[in-house]
Structure formats: C-alpha cells, structure tokens
Amino acid sequence: xxxxxxxxxxxxxxxxxxxxxxxxxxxxxxxxxxxxxxxxxxxxxxxxxxxxxxxxxxxxxxxxxxxxxxxxxxxxxxxxxxxxxxxxxxxxxxxxxxxxxxxxxxxxxxxxxxxxxxxxxxxxxxxxxxxxxxxxxxxxxxxxxxxxxxxxxxxxxxxxxxxxxxxxxxxxxxxxxxxxxxxxxxxxxxxxxxxxxxxxxxxxxxxxxxxxxxxxxxxxxxxxxxxxxxxxxxxxxxxxxxxxxxxxxxxxxx
Amino acid sequence: xxxxxxxxxxxxxxxxxxxxxxxxxxxxxxxxxxxxxxxxxxxxxxxxxxxxxxxxxxxxxxxxxxxxxxxxxxxxxxxxxxxxxxxxxxxxxxxxxxxxxxxxxxxxxxxxxxxxxxxxxxxxxxxxxxxxxxxxxxxxxxxxxxxxxxxxxxxxxxxxxxxxxxxxxxxxxxxxxxxxxxxxxxxxxxxxxxxxxxxxxxxxxxxxxxxxxxxxxxxxxxxxxxxxxxxxxxxxxxxxxxxxxxxxxxxxxxxxxxxxxxxxxxxxxxxxxxxxxxxxxxxxxxxxxxxxxxxxxxxxxxxxxxxxxxxxxxxxxxxxxxxxxxxxxxxxxxxxxxxxxxxxxxxxxxxxxxxxxxxxxxxxxxxxxxxxxxxxxxxxxxxxxxxxxxxxxxxxxxxxxxxxxxxxxxxxxxxxxxxxxxxxxxxxxxxxxxxxxxxxxxxxxxxxxxxxxxxxxxxxxxxxxxxxxxxxxxxxxxxxxxxxxxxxxxxxxxxxxxxxxxxxxxxxxxxxxxxxxxxxxxxxxxxxxxxxxxxxxxxxxxxxxxxxxxxxxxxxxxxxxxxxxxxxxxxxxxxxxxxxxxxxxxxxxxxxxxxxxxxxx
Numbered sequence: 058x059x060x061x062x063x064x065x066x067x068x069x070x071x072x073x074x075x076x077x078x079x080x081x082x083x084x085x086x087x088x089x090x091x092x093x094x095x096x097x098x099x100x101x102x103x104x105x106x107x108x109x110x111x112x113x114x115x116x117x118x119x120x121x122x123x124x125x126x127x128x129x130x131x132x133x134x135x136x137x138x139x140x141x142x143x144x145x146x147x148x149x150x151x152x153x154x155x156x157x158x159x160x161x162x163x164x165x166x167x168x169x170x171x172x173x174x175x176x177x178x179x180x181x182x183x184x185x186x187x188x189x190x191x192x193x194x195x196x197x198x199x200x201x202x203x204x205x206x207x208x209x210x211x212x213x214x215x216x217x218x219x220x221x222x223x224x225x226x227x228x229x230x231x232x233x234x235x236x237x238x239x240x241x242x243x244x245x246x247x248x249x250x251x252x253x254x255x256x257x258x259x260x261x262x263x264x265x266x267x268x269x270x271x272x273x274x275x276x277x278x279x280x281x282x283x284x285x286x287x288x289x290x291x292x293x294x295x296x297x298x299x300x301x302x303x304x305x306x307x308x309x310x311x
Numbered sequence: 312x313x314x315x316x317x318x319x320x321x322x323x324x325x326x327x328x329x330x331x332x333x334x335x336x337x338x339x340x341x342x343x344x345x346x347x348x349x350x351x352x353x354x355x356x357x358x359x360x361x362x363x364x365x366x367x368x369x370x371x372x373x374x375x376x377x378x379x380x381x382x383x384x385x386x387x388x389x390x391x392x393x394x395x396x397x398x399x400x401x402x403x404x405x406x407x408x409x410x411x412x413x414x415x416x417x418x419x420x421x422x423x424x425x426x427x428x429x430x431x432x433x434x435x436x437x438x439x440x441x442x443x444x445x446x447x448x449x450x451x452x453x454x455x456x457x458x459x460x461x462x463x464x465x466x467x468x469x470x471x472x473x474x475x476x477x478x479x480x481x482x483x484x485x486x487x488x489x490x491x492x493x494x495x496x497x498x499x500x501x502x503x504x505x506x507x508x509x510x511x512x513x514x515x516x517x518x519x520x521x522x523x524x525x526x527x528x529x530x531x532x533x534x535x536x537x538x539x540x541x542x543x544x545x546x547x548x549x550x551x552x553x554x555x556x557x558x559x560x561x562x563x564x565x566x567x568x569x570x571x572x573x574x575x576x577x578x579x580x581x582x583x584x585x586x587x588x589x590x591x592x593x594x595x596x597x598x599x600x601x602x603x604x605x606x607x608x609x610x611x612x613x614x615x616x617x618x619x620x621x622x623x624x625x626x627x628x629x630x631x632x633x634x635x636x637x638x639x640x641x642x643x644x645x646x647x648x649x650x651x652x653x654x655x656x657x658x659x660x661x662x663x664x665x666x667x668x669x670x671x672x673x674x675x676x677x678x679x680x681x682x683x684x685x686x687x688x689x690x691x692x693x694x695x696x697x698x699x700x701x702x703x704x705x706x707x708x709x710x711x712x713x714x715x716x717x718x719x720x721x722x723x724x725x726x727x728x729x730x731x732x733x734x735x736x737x738x739x740x741x742x743x744x745x746x747x748x749x750x751x752x753x754x755x756x757x758x759x760x761x762x763x764x765x766x767x768x769x770x771x772x773x774x775x776x777x778x779x780x781x782x783x784x785x786x787x788x789x790x791x792x793x794x795x796x797x798x799x800x801x802x803x804x805x806x807x808x809x810x811x812x813x814x815x816x817x818x819x820x821x822x823x824x825x826x827x828x829x830x831x832x833x834x835x836x837x838x839x840x841x842x843x844x845x846x847x848x849x850x851x852x853x854x855x856x857x858x859x860x861x862x863x864x865x866x867x868x869x870x871x872x873x874x875x876x877x878x879x880x881x882x883x884x885x886x887x888x889x890x891x892x893x894x895x896x897x898x899x900x901x902x903x904x905x906x907x908x909x910x911x912x
Binding site for chain 1: 742743744745746747748749750751752753757758759760761762763764765766770772773774776777779780781783784
C-alpha cells in the first residue's frame with residue numbers, strides 16, 4: 058500500500074469513528090439518580106428535584122441536559138435568578154437545543170429581557186449561536202490539526218502532493234473560517250457573565266454600603282462581571298449598558 | 312321600513328337607563344319625615360347618580376344605597392336604589408320636582424311628586440335627659456338657660472385615615488320660633504361624609520329648663536392624615552318679635568301661630584372642632600391592600616359547579632362589614648389560566664344602622680372555562696386595616712371547584728366570533744416552561760470536541776509535527792544537493808554493517824567473510840574518495856586519499872594498506888593464510904574507526 062493510501066485510510070477510519078460516536082450517545086440510558094430526580098419533579102417537590110439535578114450536574118458539569126433540568130426545577134421553585142443561571146450554562150454548552158432556548162427565553166422575559174436582542178433577526182441569531190464557544194474552539198482546533206497534518210504530509214510525501222493539495226487547501230480554508238467565527242464570538246461575548254439572584258438588587262456607585270444606590274435590577278437580569286473587590290463586584294448590565302457595584306452574593310456567575 | 316330603521320339603531324343607544332321615584336307617604340306632619348326612594352337601572356355596572364333638584368321646602372338627607380347587578384348571557388344589568396329622608400320645613404303643599412339622570416348624552420327624569428305638609432302632630436312624650444352635655448355649647452343672649460343653642464361633638468378625637476368618626480350636632484330649643492330653623496352643616500373639607508338620618512327628636516333638661524332637641528348625625532372619614540378642622544355648624548332661627556311662649560315644648564308648631572311679619576332671625580353656631588387623622592402604618596402593609604379600613608369579612612361563590620368548555624360561570628365575591636366601602640379599591644383576582652375572564656364589575660350597598668356606615672361591596676365576573684376537567688379557583692385574598700387593632704388583616708375566600716365537561720369542538724377555538732366561520736386553530740391557554748430533558752446523555756463526540764476546544768499542550772502537536780516536517784524537508788534538500796559528501800558521510804556506517812555481516816559469516820564461510828570485509832574496506836575508501844568501488848586499486852585509493860585528506864597520517868595509510876593486502880590474501884589464497892577470521896573483523900572495524908576519526912579531524 059502506498060503511503061498516501063495509508064494516510065487516506067487512517068483519516069477515513071477517524072471520520073467513521075467520529076460519525077459513530079453520536080450513535081453511541083443515542084443508546085445512552087439515564088442513571089437511576091435521574092429517575093429519582095424526575096420523580097421528585099413530577100411530584101411537585103421542586104426543591105428536592107433541584108438538589109438532585111444539582112448533584113447530577115456537579116458530577117458531569119458539561120452535561121447540558123442536567124443543567125437544563127436544574128433550571129426547570131429552580132424555575133418551578135420560584136427562584137428565577139438561579140434558574141436563568143442554570144439555563145444560561147446549558148445554553149452555553151448546547152445552544153442548538155430548542156428546549157433550552159425556549160425556556161431560557163421564557164425565563165428571561167420574566168426578568169425583562171429576551172434571548173434574542175431587540176433589532177437582531179432571530180434567524181441570524183440562531184445561526185450565529187448554532188455552535189457553543191467550546192464547540193467552535195474545538196472545531197477550529199480540529200481543523201487546525203487536520204490542516205497542519207495534511208500540510209506536513211504534503212511536505213513529507215512529494216509523490217502524493219497532487220492528491221493532498223486540495224485536501225490541505227480545503228482544510229486550511231475551513232480552519233480560517235471557523236477560527237474567524239470563534240474569534241468574533243469570543244470578542245462579542247462578555248468575559249464573565251453573571252445573573253442577579255437577589256429579588257431586587259441594589260447597585261451602588263462604589264464597592265460599599267456607604268455609596269449611593271444608583272439603580273436597582275430585577276432578579277434574573279444578566280450582567281457582565283467586570284472586577285471583584287472584596288465582597289463586591291463591579292458589574293455592567295448588558296441590556297441597559299450601565300455599570301455599578303453589587304454585593305457578590307447577589308450575583309451567580311455563569 | 313320602520314322595523315329596518317329600528318334594527319339599525321345600535322344596541323348601546325336602545326339600551327337606556329331608567330329612573331323612577333316614590334315616597335312612602337304623600338301626607339306628612341311638619342315634624343314628620345318622608346322616605347324618598349329613587350331607583351336607577353340600566354345595562355351598565357357604573358350607573359350615574361341621580362341629580363336631586365333644589366328642595367327649598369325640605370331638608371334632604373341621604374340614607375343609603377342598595378345596588379344589585381346581574382350578568383345574564385354576558386349582558387350586565389344593574390339597579391341602584393338611593394334612599395333619602397326628607398324633612399318638611401313649611402306647612403302646605405310641597406312638591407318634589409322631577410329628579411333627573413343623564414346617561415350617554417340623554418336625560419331621563421321622574422314625574423313630580425306632590426306632598427301635603429300638615430301641622431305638627433302632638434309630640435310624643437319622651438323621658439327628659441337629666442344631663443345635657445353642651446360641652447361645646449355657645450349660648451345666645453340669655454344668660455344661664457338660653458332659649459336655644461346648638462352643640463357639636465365628635466365621638467373620637469383620633470382616628471386613622473378612612474376610619475369613621477361620628478359628628479353629632481344637637482339643636483336645643485325651648486322657645487316658640489316664628490318658623491322652622493335652617494340648619495347649615497359645617498365645612499367638612501378633607502373628609503368624606505355620609506349622612507346618618509333620620510333626625511332624631513328628644514327632650515332634655517338644661518339648667519332647670521326643658522328643651523326640644525334635634526339631633527343630626529354625620530359619619531365622617533378623614534381623607535388624609537394630619538390635624539383636621541371641622542368648621543362650625545349653624546342654625547338660623549326665626550324668632551317672633553312678641554307674644555311667643557318661650558316655654559312651649561314644641562317650637563315647630565308654635566311658629567305657625569305667630570305673626571310672620573314681626574319675625575327676626577337669630578343664628579347660633581357651634582365652635583370649630585379638631586380631629587387628628589393618623590396615617591395608616593407603612594410597615595406590614597400587604598401588597599394587595601386597596602384602602603379598606605374597618606372590620607370586614609369576605610365570601611365567594613359560583614352560580615354553578617358543573618358546566619362545559621365555553622359555558623359561562625358567574626363568580627361572585629362579596630366583602631361585607633363596617634367601614635368606608637366607597638374608598639375601597641378593586642380586588643386583585645388571582646391568575647386563572649384555565650379560564651377566560653371578563654371584566655370584574657362591582658356593586659356597592661350601604662346601610663347606616665346604629666349610626667355606623669356598613670354594607671357590602673360585591674364583585675362579579677364571568678369565567679369561561681377553556682379546558683375540561685376538575686378546575687379550581689384559588690382563594691382570593693383581601694387585605695384591610697383594622698383600626699381597633701391598629702394592624703392589617705388579610706382574609707381569603709375558600710377555594711372553589713367546578714367540574715367542566717368537554718364542550719363542542721368550536722368552543723375551544725374562541726368565544727368572540729365575528730360571524731364568519733373561522734378555521735379551527737390552537738387556543739393558547741397559558742405559557743409555561745418546557746418539561747425536563749429525559750435523555751440526559753452527552754454525545755462523546757461533542758464532549759471530545761469541547762475538550763479539544765479547551766486548548767492545552769496537546770494542541771501544540773500539529774505545529775511541532777509541521778515544524779519537524781519542514782526541518783526534515785530542509786535537511787533532505789541539503790543532503791540531496793551534495794551527493795559526494797553524503798556518500799562520504801554514510802561510508803563508515805555502510806562499512807560497519809558489512810563488517811558485522813562478515814563477522815557472522817566467519818565461522819561458516821571464511822572466504823565469504825573475507826569477501827565481505829574486503830567489500831567493506833574497498834567500499835569505505837571508494838565512498839570517501841568518490842570513486843566507484845569496482846576496479847579500485849590500492850594505488851589509486853592511496854593517491855586520492857592523500858589528495859583529499861592531507862591530514863590522514865602515514866601510519867593510518869600503512870595500516871590500511873596492510874589490511875587491504877591481508878584481505879586480498881585471504882580472498883585469493885585462503886589456504887596460505889589460515890587464522891582466526893573472527894578476530895579480523897574487529898581489527899578492521901577498529902582501523903576504520905581510527906581512520907574516520909582522523910578524516911573528521
């Protein structure tokens with residue numbers, strides 16, 4: 058077998074494996090802890106369900122479904138701020154999930170916000186946020202690997218250059234595209250996002266009770282955490298674009 | 312044609328209000344009273360109040376109102392009975408002029424009512440009060456025991472905003488007046504007031520003198536906090552110039568026996584009173600507090616407990632009790648997502664028994680079930696301020712339930728129909744979050760992708776790989792650019808490989824071993840001097856070695872020569888040179904190592 062054929066064989070096997078992994082996920086069976094949490098939720102024990110889903114989420118922090126279920130339980134319990142924080146975490150992991158989008162938007166409306174900012178076409182928002190930031194980063198790194206390895210083989214194997222050239226060029230172009238998308242998303246999103254979890258939070262002009270209250274914000278409002286100082290956080294309210302200081306226990310980081 | 316015109320008149324114009332008035336009697340004594348009832352009815356819950364005309368022959372006091380509302384097939388009809396107490400001022404024919412009501416730009420009115428006012432009936436003997444309390448009395452003209460005077464009194468000095476205080480004005484008279492006295496009520500700015508009729512008659516003794524006493528009571532409710540002033544009330548009394556019996560017990564009758572031409576007017580007044588209105592406490596004020604102050608109870612009911620989707624239910628919530636019901640706001644109804652709710656209408660019923668303003672406020676609304684099943688209406692909360700306890704109270708109705716059967720298919724589409732047949736569609740009942748994700752598995756591919764996206768040292772691998780490829784490629788290019796040098800550098804390695812092979816063959820085939828070692832030496836030297844190994848002679852090799860490697864020592868050359876010759880001898884005359892071939896390989900290797908070192912130097 059020629060070296061070029063070997064390379065194509067290896068990539069083919071890798072792609073087949075990648076395609077097969079999601080099928081493995083489809084055959085996933087929920088753990089017993091999930092069934093218990095679901096039972097509590099169905100029985101109206103939302104606090105108990107929230108505690109159970111919180112434990113599940115702690116065991117598997119990157120499972121968007123656990124965070125979504127935690128958000129549902131907190132919402133039903135009447136804790137709007139923590140519910141929005143959980144939904145936002147789930148959205149950051151899996152923004153394509155229509156249920157996560159719906160419930161996050163539903164909860165945000167109760168806090169005077171919407172998931173899609175006013176003036177932005179929903180279709181554009183959906184496309185732009187089709188992938189999560191870690192997924193975009195992962196894709197651009199995958200394409201980086203692919204492009205650089207193909208380029209390496211292109212260098213190593215002068216005899217296979219004709220076949221490798223279109224593959225290497227295509228992967229390089231894709232890397233630039235996904236890398237650009239990733240960088241634009243990263244630059245647009247707040248460095249640290251938080252959600253107000255206090256029923257009616259007072260935002261002061263400085264980090265202390267002696268400073269004037271300059272505005273109040275409702276529970277569930279998303280804010281950008283700018284700088285911590287002791288027990289206080291400097292925040293910027295995303296929707297209104299105002300800044301101030303708030304006690305750190307009134308904000309849950311996302 | 313007329314029928315067509317009548318049909319084209321909007322329903323709102325055809326459905327007009329009506330008004331009627333009636334009295335409980337058409338003849339009354341001068342010291343008697345008439346009850347006038349005005350009934351207003353119409354197709355709205357907010358009926359206007361009737362406009363009572365000027366009645367110079369009567370003193371008019373509002374006695375209360377009684378409202379009833381009914382909702383049938385979504386149509387509201389309301390009826391209010393206003394009750395007034397009329398007290399005649401003069402003997403003779405009196406007329407109650409038409410009472411008018413304006414609604415939707417149209418005015419309706421009652422017919423005039425004739426009243427005969429007769430001379431006073433003999434006063435009923437009443438036990439005299441032994442201790443009249445004219446604490447704020449102002450006597451006129453006569454020191455000691457005046458002919459007439461007026462007092463004003465409050466039952467409380469401090470009340471909360473919207474709490475009832477009762478103002479009592481008493482007119483004491485022991486003289487024969489030339490006419491009925493004219494009462495001018497006090498200025499009650501800052502108060503909401505309610506008359507507390509009827510005027511009561513009694514007798515009392517003051518400083519040894521008997522008086523007829525007319526008692527006028529008014530309920531007042533402070534509208535704001537602070538120290539409020541109640542202005543003086545006054546009574547104008549027509550006094551006979553002469554010949555009047557000052558000791559007559561019935562001053563209303565005496566006036567008609569007098570000469571009117573000789574009468575003059577005297578006025579008596581009360582002092583101004585002060586009342587402190589306390590603010591309602593802000594602490595502990597419930598969210599649904601709507602301004603009710605007093606003592607209340609609440610109840611609710613449905614007109615039926617079984618219906619179908621799209622059927623109408625009448626929900627009635629009644630708040631009863633003592634207090635200023637006029638100031639009470641609307642009830643806050645709970646969210647009823649399973650029902651379509653219509654505007655809540657309220658009716659007010661006031662009564663003034665025992666000089667206390669009391670009554671009920673009844674809220675009615677129509678509910679249309681949107682879904683079938685056993686539906687419930689949660690308790691409705693009502694908050695009020697209890698001035699006795701100085702605290703807020705929250706009452707809740709009982710939860711109501713209704714069994715709803717599925718209705719006709721078109722009932723769920725919508726209740727308001729524009730006439731045209733609408734296509735069946737979805738009806739949004741309520742909004743809620745979506746249910747749990749019951750497949751909480753995470754895609755390993757996505758997990759891997761996210762892990763890769765987190766970055767880390769592993770992502771340097773492709774860059775290192777590419778750099779290595781580039782380095783290798785550069786080295787390869789450089790190597791291929793000088794084949795002689797490449798050959799010379801690889802000579803030693805190739806020779807050692809042949810020597811190792813020769814060493815392995817030495818025991819089995821000495822000749823082959825010698826051939827291999829010769830090939831190793833010859834090849835090594837040929838590579839170093841860039842000559843083909845075939846046909847290379849020692850002379851030629853020595854010549855070129857000296858030319859290209861002048862640093863090579865003579866000793867090394869001599870050793871090479873010896874090895875060359877020795878190997879030739881072994882190859883071509885093995886019998887003559889028998890010996891340990893195994894030892895020859897390391898020697899040759901050692902020799903080449905020395906030569907290689909000298910060549911590199």
